[in-house]
Amino acid sequence: MKDLKLVNFKSLGDERGGLISLEGNRNIPFDIKRVYYIYDTEAGVSRGFHAHRDLKQIAVCVKGSCKFIIDDGDVRQEVLLDSPLKGLLIESMQWREMHDFSSDCVLMVLASELYDEADYIRDYDTFLSEASK
Template identity: 65%
Template structure:
């Protein structure tokens, strides 16, 4: 099974422009409890480098692009997020890294739970240990 689970967000609109609607339990496969966005990331800086014990997220570049790396402890895959109509579903217990941010990148993230520092795994060796079968 692939770690890369892309979600298409059909653009709505007319000659005035486009709109994408993101709705809990519709285009987003969970109830949205938290929304944040990453922007202004300096060239050469990578972000993420953690997993969540019990949190689902959908990430979408509303402008610009970045390279997402996902790792379940056994497989590592990557994909470019480069469209406001394409998101990626990130399940719990998946290590995530974000690389190669364009200057104009705004990465929007929708989360299934409120922020909880105790849900993070920030050490890759600990993550690998927890994902052993």
């Protein structure tokens, strides 16, 4: 697996506060077709545990922190997201897990496609089989 790709965002804020602009095909390397966010995740809860065949995503912790595990079928890597100034690029065919959510975590995800259940791989052994092809 290539190294995990973190995208750094330029802060456009001033003395009044922070501001970050996210633009498809500019600082986000794809058209943005869907945005969602995860919040109020209880202590000890883990999420994710799936891959996408085609979908690409950028995950940004806009508040708080959480850990990601990204797995391409050969290598598992862990990264801490703890700043709204950086986003984790998650390519297609990468298994993802999210752990260790801080109590104040708000995790925003920008997606390259609309929701499509058929694009999900929710079984790890199935993922390994498809990733090895």
